[in-house]
Amino acid sequence: MKTYLASLNNAMHEIMDSFENVVVIGEDIRDPYGGAFKVTKGLSKKYPNRVLNTPISESSIVGIGTGLALQGYRPIVEIMFGDFITLAVDQVLNSAAKFGLMYGDNVNVPLIIRTPMGGGRGYGPTHSQSIEKMFFGMPGVKVISPSLAHEPGGLLKDSIINEDQVIIFVEYKNIYNNKLMLEGDGGSLHRYEVVDDKDNKVIYVDNFLECKPDIIIITYGGLSADVLRIMSDLVEEEINVRAIFPSTISEMITPDTLMPLVPVEHGIIVAETGAGNYGWGAEVMASLFEQGFVKDNSKVRRLSSQENIIPASQAMEKEVLLGYEDIMSTIMELMS
Amino acid sequence: MCVIRHTEESLLELFSKGLLRGTVHTCIGQEACAVGVISALDKKKDILFSNHRGHGHYLTYSDDVHGLIAEIMGREEGVCGGVGGSQHIHKNNYYSNGIQGAGVPIVAGIALAEKMNNSDAISVAFIGDGTFGEGVIYETFNISALWKLPMLVVVEHNQYAQSTPSYDQHAGVLHERAKVFGYEVSVVDGMDLEEVYLTAKRVIDNVRKEKIPHMLFLNTYRFAPHSKGDDFRSKQEIDRNKKRDPLSLVRDKIGKEIFDNINEDALSRVNDVVAKLMGAKH
Amino acid sequence: MNIDLIRVPYLGVNDDSCEMVNWYVENNDGVEEGQVIGTVETTKAAIDVNSNKDGYIYLCVEEGAELKENDIIAVLSESMIDESEIKKILDDMEKSNKNEEEIKVTKKAELLAKKNNINLKELTAFAKGNKVNEKTVITFLERKNSADFSRGFCDVERIAIIGGVAGGGALIVIDSILHCNNQQAVVIFDQNEAYHGKSILGVPVAGNIEMLDEYLEEGKVDSVVIAFNKNLQERAKVYQELTDKGVKFTNVIDVSSNLRSKVVIGKGNVILGDVYIGACSRIGNNNFISSNVCLEHGNILESHCAFGPGVITSGNVKINDKVRFGTGIFIEPNVEIGKDSIISSGAILRESVEAGTVVRVSYNQEYSSRKQK
Numbered sequence A: 001m002k003t004y005l006a007s008l009n010n011a012m013h014e015i016m017d018s019f020e021n022v023v024v025i026g027e028d029i030r031d032p033y034g035g036a037f038k039v040t041k042g043l044s045k046k047y048p049n050r051v052l053n054t055p056i057s058e059s060s061i062v063g064i065g066t067g068l069a070l071q072g073y074r075p076i077v078e079i080m081f082g083d084f085i086t087l088a089v090d091q092v093l094n095s096a097a098k099f100g101l102m103y104g105d106n107v108n109v110p111l112i113i114r115t116p117m118g119g120g121r122g123y124g125p126t127h128s129q130s131i132e133k134m135f136f137g138m139p140g141v142k143v144i145s146p147s148l149a150h151e152p153g154g155l156l157k158d159s160i161i162n163e164d165q166v167i168i169f170v171e172y173k174n175i176y177n178n179k180l181m182l183e184g185d186g187g188s189l190h191r192y193e194v195v196d197d198k199d200n201k202v203i204y205v206d207n208f209l210e211c212k213p214d215i216i217i218i219t220y221g222g223l224s225a226d227v228l229r230i231m232s233d234l235v236e237e238e239i240n241v242r243a244i245f246p247s248t249i250s251e252m253i254t255p256d257t258l259m260p261l262v263p264v265e266h267g268i269i270v271a272e273t274g275a276g277n278y279g280w281g282a283e284v285m286a287s288l289f290e291q292g293f294v295k296d297n298s299k300v301r302r303l304s305s306q307e308n309i310i311p312a313s314q315a316m317e318k319e320v321l322l323g324y325e326d327i328m329s330t331i332m333e334l335m336s
Numbered sequence B: 001m002c003v004i005r006h007t008e009e010s011l012l013e014l015f016s017k018g019l020l021r022g023t024v025h026t027c028i029g030q031e032a033c034a035v036g037v038i039s040a041l042d043k044k045k046d047i048l049f050s051n052h053r054g055h056g057h058y059l060t061y062s063d064d065v066h067g068l069i070a071e072i073m074g075r076e077e078g079v080c081g082g083v084g085g086s087q088h089i090h091k092n093n094y095y096s097n098g099i100q101g102a103g104v105p106i107v108a109g110i111a112l113a114e115k116m117n118n119s120d121a122i123s124v125a126f127i128g129d130g131t132f133g134e135g136v137i138y139e140t141f142n143i144s145a146l147w148k149l150p151m152l153v154v155v156e157h158n159q160y161a162q163s164t165p166s167y168d169q170h171a172g173v174l175h176e177r178a179k180v181f182g183y184e185v186s187v188v189d190g191m192d193l194e195e196v197y198l199t200a201k202r203v204i205d206n207v208r209k210e211k212i213p214h215m216l217f218l219n220t221y222r223f224a225p226h227s228k229g230d231d232f233r234s235k236q237e238i239d240r241n242k243k244r245d246p247l248s249l250v251r252d253k254i255g256k257e258i259f260d261n262i263n264e265d266a267l268s269r270v271n272d273v274v275a276k277l278m279g280a281k282h
Numbered sequence C: 001m002n003i004d005l006i007r008v009p010y011l012g013v014n015d016d017s018c019e020m021v022n023w024y025v026e027n028n029d030g031v032e033e034g035q036v037i038g039t040v041e042t043t044k045a046a047i048d049v050n051s052n053k054d055g056y057i058y059l060c061v062e063e064g065a066e067l068k069e070n071d072i073i074a075v076l077s078e079s080m081i082d083e084s085e086i087k088k089i090l091d092d093m094e095k096s097n098k099n100e101e102e103i104k105v106t107k108k109a110e111l112l113a114k115k116n117n118i119n120l121k122e123l124t125a126f127a128k129g130n131k132v133n134e135k136t137v138i139t140f141l142e143r144k145n146s147a148d149f150s151r152g153f154c155d156v157e158r159i160a161i162i163g164g165v166a167g168g169g170a171l172i173v174i175d176s177i178l179h180c181n182n183q184q185a186v187v188i189f190d191q192n193e194a195y196h197g198k199s200i201l202g203v204p205v206a207g208n209i210e211m212l213d214e215y216l217e218e219g220k221v222d223s224v225v226i227a228f229n230k231n232l233q234e235r236a237k238v239y240q241e242l243t244d245k246g247v248k249f250t251n252v253i254d255v256s257s258n259l260r261s262k263v264v265i266g267k268g269n270v271i272l273g274d275v276y277i278g279a280c281s282r283i284g285n286n287n288f289i290s291s292n293v294c295l296e297h298g299n300i301l302e303s304h305c306a307f308g309p310g311v312i313t314s315g316n317v318k319i320n321d322k323v324r325f326g327t328g329i330f331i332e333p334n335v336e337i338g339k340d341s342i343i344s345s346g347a348i349l350r351e352s353v354e355a356g357t358v359v360r361v362s363y364n365q366e367y368s369s370r371k372q373k
């Protein structure tokens, strides 16, 4: 059984096995602990000199990663919780990202910053938010977030091989232990892959064959678990759902990749885990209209979590976070 | 101290039964720090800013066992209505937050406000040894010493940050660091309640009077895992430290009988709260 | 045979999956109520599995198996059974569970049925015990529609006639509707109480216009049309008030009228027998056009006008709001008639007419008897 976590952990191993210039740094990432979420487990045993525990110094972690990258290394740094990346934003925005752009193309900073976002685990307000939108529209930074329909480790490897800029690699902590769809868990779901001209690996998942989707859901990251579950549950109900999971979430989805959108019967749902205002969903929605894929605004819905912090209590957290029930009821509303 | 110990032990038990979720950073083994320092403060006016490991601080400040356990259980009757959980708690002059080091400049701001108000309240930040990794605390050492702010930085040096031992992440001697900015630093055995209290009392009076920042550096040890999860410290090491359990040290001082009475009271108090909360389970 | 299933217990709020780490019993072992028979382990906790009564135990999963909450892990039987029967028992249970759980109506079918006002009971009966899916609903609808239709169970537009009893407008409108396939005059409202209770060509004069609301509410009427045509101010006012209230106006167009290419027609118009409307003419709302009127090509007729029989316009004439025409009038090309004008019978208009004009015809016409003296 391959989980989201196992895929990432395997990929970290493979990356370190094949690239000698990869250095992994972060807080509490060495064995036997292997990182707060165990993505780096087993690495320091194999490569004690290339896996470094740091003090609790997020800004330095990113700054040091930048320095390593300037000198030809391929650093992968870990920020223990997505919420803490704020402490390093200056290093990302004013240094790492700008170096690649302001020195006249002479300098690259191929730096990968991995961090888990999202709630669902009761960690409370400072350990549960989804704040990747801070990096959207930040020149020189690309934000990648795998879904359960992706091969997360594959995306990580691609980033090492193909990218020469700052990558914020957003993992979703609520799905670390979920099985990947690739692992035959698809059941009656069908998976297609499209890569657009900006290397955005977009996965389509249909819960039907040879007919039109009633509903299209565009989302990414942790919500993929809820959406895939909804799709499985709706097979029996004859409601045809197509999910579209982009991997690069800081770039607009291009017309090519949107083509399968055209013949939707009942509606389109754009869903994100973060608070919705000025968010990813807004941008996707705008491009759906701009590119003429949507004309009738009664048929589109933008869903997000509430404009709130993430409470610790299970009941309240569930209420704030967008999830299975909200998406399901929106589907039913669009269908009727 | 006994209330803190029993509260946290029952929290760990509830967690292992799957009745709690999220994080529970207990201060089991470090109770003398919380009780010694906070008992020496003027709870009416002094302002406290705690960190992720704050149950002991909160209980010493408020004695609110029910509010704390309910909060961690995510109940509406918790101190923060279940929104904050273990690490994000506020009541009166007490705050805590889960971002390492972030409270230190905030405490400086509070101290500045109190100084401008001509009050004699002081403000107190609690940090762990691991938090010496965050740059913002040095920025604050500098400013607070320069501006002579009436604040106390309490360091609970338990020798670890999560899984990483202090010697693996810090160069030099930790308690020397603030000195170069002009801080006075008192290094104390954090397992010994009496010593912590007496030093804290003296230091706090001094901060209040002289309006200067001070660091109270407490050497201590946590007996339980970092949060609820795995612990890779050796059993010998933990057992060695347990020989200086702050509770036994107190018992030795006040006598077994008195201690056992207090301890039993504490235990039944905590058990009552837990039983009541479990009974009220939705 | 009394059989119980033992399932993975509640795993707590943090987990929904676990591993079967230990069994303390073997197949055919006798167990007591409350006895710990095995342990499952989540990432956070080890949880005991207890027997819920006395009996013999048969294990369904092996140590090391990955499990989810509520999965079946063992069978507890009151009497000893053959191990080979376990699988069959489980299969049977699953089957009977399935049957109970099986969805009788898919969500899509349900939504589709709701949209088409089909009762679910009717559908399940139609499906004869099979699952009701989208296809069932579609077939049902097709069958129902075609069967109903062949029996004549289909809708026609039910129209209320407003006024025009005294002047005969109601009569000629109803007469036109009688010749139309898919419209039916169902009621007349007239302010003159003397006519209430009577019928015109079988259509009852029910009462005052105030009764319309009741008819609409009860769904007895789909749309209305105005049949009086002398007081055009009043005609316009009634039209406006009802439209504002959301009442639907319909056009009554006689089958013998002749509407040429690209004629555009608004709402609430009456177009009677043998009317000819030339190509590319546009007609507004609430006009009353009597028989044998001919509006040539490219005419623009605004709203609330009334024509006597035999009014003939040439091409590109424009007629503004609330113009009343008598009988037998000729109008030259390109003439424009201003609003609120009255054109008397027999007039011949060569030039445009300003708003509010009354065109009278002075002619000497003698009536003398042809009887021989």
Ligand SMILES: Cc1ncc(C[n+]2csc(CCOP(=O)(O)OP(=O)(O)O)c2C)c(N)n1
Pocket: A027, A056, A058, A080, A084, A087, B052, B053, B098, B099, B100, B101, B127, B128, B129, B130, B131, B132, B156, B158, B160, B161, B162, B226
């Ligand atoms: C900015 C930030 N980085 C990382 C963490 C994750 N974290 C929580 S506690 C902890 C260790 C703290 O060590 P220390 O300051 O020594 O306190 P202790 O836990 O030992 O009491 C870490 C790294 C955090 N909460 N905030």
Ligand SMILES: [Mg+2]
Pocket: B128, B129, B130, B156, B157, B158, B159, B160, B161, B162
């Ligand atoms: Mg520490």
